[in-house]
Amino acid sequence: MAEPSTQPEPTGNYEIIIEPSKSWLRINWREMWEYRDLLSILIRRDFLAKYKQTVLGPIWFVLQPLLTAVVMSIAFNKIGGIDTDGIPSLIFNLCALLSWSYFSQNITTGAATFTANSHLFGKVYFPRLVVPAAAAISNLFALGLQLIVFLAFFAWYAATGSNVHIGLSALLAIPLFLITGIFSLGVSLLLAASTAKYRDLSHLTPVLLQLWMFASPVFYPMKKITENATFGWLAWANPMAAVVEATRDVLLKGGQMSPELPTMLGISTLAAVLALVLGVIAFNRAERTVVDSV
Amino acid sequence: MTAINANRPIVEIENVSKRYRVDTLGPTSLAEAFRAMLPGRKQPATPNDFGVRNGDIPGTFWSLRDVNFSVQRGEIVGLIGKNGAGKSTLLKLISRITEPTKGRITLRGRIASLLEVGTGFHPELTGRENIFLNGAILGMKRWEIQAKFAEIVEFAEVGSFLDTPVKRYSSGMFVRLAFAVAAHLDPEILLIDEVLAVGDAGFQQKCLGKMSEVASQGGRTIFFVSHNLTAIRALCTRAVLIEDGTAKLSGAPEEVITHYLAATTPTSEGEAGRIVYKEDAPSVDELRLTSLTLRNSRDEVCAIFDANEPIHVELRYRVTERLRGARMLVSLYTTEGDLVLTMTDHELHKPTLEPGEYCTRFAVPGGLLNRRAYSFCASSDAPGIRYLISGGKHLPFTVVGAGNHLSQFPERWPGAVCPRITTTVELNP
Numbered sequence: 262m263a264e265p266s267t268q269p270e271p272t273g274n275y276e277i278i279i280e281p282s283k284s285w286l287r288i289n290w291r292e293m294w295e296y297r298d299l300l301s302i303l304i305r306r307d308f309l310a311k312y313k314q315t316v317l318g319p320i321w322f323v324l325q326p327l328l329t330a331v332v333m334s335i336a337f338n339k340i341g342g343i344d345t346d347g348i349p350s351l352i353f354n355l356c357a358l359l360s361w362s363y364f365s366q367n368i369t370t371g372a373a374t375f376t377a378n379s380h381l382f383g384k385v386y387f388p389r390l391v392v393p394a395a396a397a398i399s400n401l402f403a404l405g406l407q408l409i410v411f412l413a414f415f416a417w418y419a420a421t422g423s424n425v426h427i428g429l430s431a432l433l434a435i436p437l438f439l440i441t442g443i444f445s446l447g448v449s450l451l452l453a454a455s456t457a458k459y460r461d462l463s464h465l466t467p468v469l470l471q472l473w474m475f476a477s478p479v480f481y482p483m484k485k486i487t488e489n490a491t492f493g494w495l496a497w498a499n500p501m502a503a504v505v506e507a508t509r510d511v512l513l514k515g516g517q518m519s520p521e522l523p524t525m526l527g528i529s530t531l532a533a534v535l536a537l538v539l540g541v542i543a544f545n546r547a548e549r550t551v552v553d554s555v
Numbered sequence: 556m557t558a559i560n561a562n563r564p565i566v567e568i569e570n571v572s573k574r575y576r577v578d579t580l581g582p583t584s585l586a587e588a589f590r591a592m593l594p595g596r597k598q599p600a601t602p603n604d605f606g607v608r609n610g611d612i613p614g615t616f617w618s619l620r621d622v623n624f625s626v627q628r629g630e631i632v633g634l635i636g637k638n639g640a641g642k643s644t645l646l647k648l649i650s651r652i653t654e655p656t657k658g659r660i661t662l663r664g665r666i667a668s669l670l671e672v673g674t675g676f677h678p679e680l681t682g683r684e685n686i687f688l689n690g691a692i693l694g695m696k697r698w699e700i701q702a703k704f705a706e707i708v709e710f711a712e713v714g715s716f717l718d719t720p721v722k723r724y725s726s727g728m729f730v731r732l733a734f735a736v737a738a739h740l741d742p743e744i745l746l747i748d749e750v751l752a753v754g755d756a757g758f759q760q761k762c763l764g765k766m767s768e769v770a771s772q773g774g775r776t777i778f779f780v781s782h783n784l785t786a787i788r789a790l791c792t793r794a795v796l797i798e799d800g801t802a803k804l805s806g807a808p809e810e811v812i813t814h815y816l817a818a819t820t821p822t823s824e825g826e827a828g829r830i831v832y833k834e835d836a837p838s839v840d841e842l843r844l845t846s847l848t849l850r851n852s853r854d855e856v857c858a859i860f861d862a863n864e865p866i867h868v869e870l871r872y873r874v875t876e877r878l879r880g881a882r883m884l885v886s887l888y889t890t891e892g893d894l895v896l897t898m899t900d901h902e903l904h905k906p907t908l909e910p911g912e913y914c915t916r917f918a919v920p921g922g923l924l925n926r927r928a929y930s931f932c933a934s935s936d937a938p939g940i941r942y943l944i945s946g947g948k949h950l951p952f953t954v955v956g957a958g959n960h961l962s963q964f965p966e967r968w969p970g971a972v973c974p975r976i977t978t979t980v981e982l983n984p
Contacts, residue, residue: 275663275664275665276661276662276663277651277662278659278660278662279649279651279654279655279660279661279662280654280658280659280660281654281655281656296691298691298695298697299691301697302687302691302697303688303691306677306680306684306688309679309680309684310677310680313679381675381692382652384652384668384674384675385650385674385675385692386650386652387692549653549654550653550654552647552653553575553576
């Protein structure tokens with residue numbers, strides 16, 4: 262069976278040294294690149310495994326945020342009476358949920374990396390970072406499906422003369438989703454590293470995520486926070502606040518933004534990059550001996 | 556392959572130690588972490604946070620301690636040793652699943668490990684999808700998997716089930732597919748841990764065949780952890796005995812195995828030659844095994860017997876409720892797991908056993924067994940009605956001495972038993 266094509270690649274100067282690590286940042290990028298096939302296969306697996314065995318299949322990816330949007334429109338806007346800048350509340354919420362669901366999906370899957378894969382990690386080595394990275398990319402498919410549904414609703418609202426506008430500025434949604442992805446990956450890596458050590462966090466994460474959602478302008482406009490004397494600072498302290506508001510500005514208002522929003526977005530971008538760097542460092546520290554304790 | 560590394564050992568293990576915590580693995584809840592932060596309560600948080608200080612720390616143990624050996628390209632190394640000796644820890648370090656506490660391992664080749672077949676199989680995905688997933692997890696590139704796809708499918712014999720989710724596979728099919736992927740890995744260094752424990756006998760044969768095929772192609776280095784000493788003997792070019800976390804002996808498989816068997820004594824259940832059954836041992840409401848003891852002709856409890864002396868086997872058990880039609884069985888096995896014989900007290904029991912303490916004694920005559928390692932295992936059933944006790948602990952022992960085969964050579968004599976055979980030789984009868 263030893264045909265030349267199936268022989269191991271020549272690895273003349275290949276040398277791996279395994280010893281207790283001293284440096285606190287040791288990321289083998291070359292190795293990450295070598296495992297790119299695993300990355301693409303895991304992306305596929307995450308997507309397929311999530312809806313196989315369900316009757317509605319991939320429809321769940323859009324049904325979940327859609328139902329949330331409907332429930333929240335009734336609770337916040339119809340009963341709670343929160344105004345939505347003259348935009349129909351359903352599309353107002355649905356739009357903000359584009360970036361928010363992507364964020365919360367990434368956090369939920371990423372934070373459980375070590376605990377959910379402890380069996381796998383205890384048996385075979387590969388760069389652990391591949392797992393949360395694959396999850397974050399595969400969640401983009403859900404975002405894509407959601408975006409299609411959003412556009413369908415948008416078309417209907419636009420046709421019936423609602424106060425919604427879209428233009429070229431809609432393309433700005435792409436960098437916004439990118440910031441969301443980077444920030445959520447960073448936060449989820451930090452959470453994964455901490456959850457491996459303190460199991461309590463796995464109970465705390467969903468609660469935290471819910472509080473975070475209500476502290477972000479998902480079901481109400483940003484000015485509700487900025488105009489609030491007590492909680493105004495929250496809009497600046499929460500990197501997701503500007504991202505969620507901006508998503509709506511570019512997809513529903515033709516790109517109109519409040520004057521302080523670009524500054525806030527700059528802060529969000531910096532926070533996202535910082536979170537990713539810290540997350541990768543913490544994750545790499547945790548991955549080396551995590552199998553001894555999980 | 557460039558000349559630089561071709562002549563250097565493909566695996567070098569230098570002063571490798573691994574320490575594990577045994578109490579709790581650092582603070583595992585936030586409350587504990589806060590308590591640990593109080594003055595005077597400082598605790599190391601992870602197993603490796605001890606740094607490289609020497610000396611023992613309470614609540615920790617050394618799974619490996621100063622292990623040193625190196626392996627040349629093409630060697631097939633069998634790691635043997637008792638459970639808990641540190642064999643699997645060593646493989647985990649070599650396969651980079653966890654880091655050593657001290658020391659250094661240098662690998663000069665692509666490595667793949669096979670610590671458990673089916674690693675990373677996803678039940679909802681089809682056989683085809685799982686071949687690609689599992690292959691990638693084990694470190695294969697997509698093109699490598701594609702190149703070997705047909706071969707893998709053929710080896711696994713799953714043919715028409717290729718597009719069925721693996722959760723619908725029988726356990727036999729699952730194991731075959733998992734092993735097929737793993738067997739077609741082409742690393743320069745392959746780590747295998749106990750995979751041969753699974754599957755039916757025919758499939759095990761096929762796996763061993765595949766392993767020796769891979770081995771015989773040359774150039775591949777294999778680490779093989781197994782309790783199957785026959786497989787180690789047949790496949791390995793070298794054996795390393797791991798004992799109490801150190802590499803005690805390294806050399807020709809035959810020599811190392813002999814040394815290992817001579818030192819084999821049960822450890823977890825008290826002294827050599829006796830099992831005292833614990834609470835969790837198999838039992839039924841009416842019947843519980845108490846102990847199984849081996850004695851030599853001087854009435855000493857022991858686990859090493861001369862080939863010509865009888866072995867006295869004593870099984871003690873407690874009947875707690877009236878029990879109909881029960882008999883006790885003690886079976887003799889080789890270390891490969893083959894059943895040699897079964898002894899029973901069937902004829903000596905009354906149809907109904909009254910509650911009380913019982914003892915059944917068997918005497919295995921001298922001059923029957925071969926010079927090798929065996930084990931006894933006790934069980935009980937009510938013939939034609941039901942099994943009572945099975946699957947209990949094995950009590951290992953070794954037979955040594957001159958034996959009966961009339962050969963003066965110090966060779967290992969084949970066979971599960973070696974009874975006294977009347978032999979004559981005549982010239983021109």
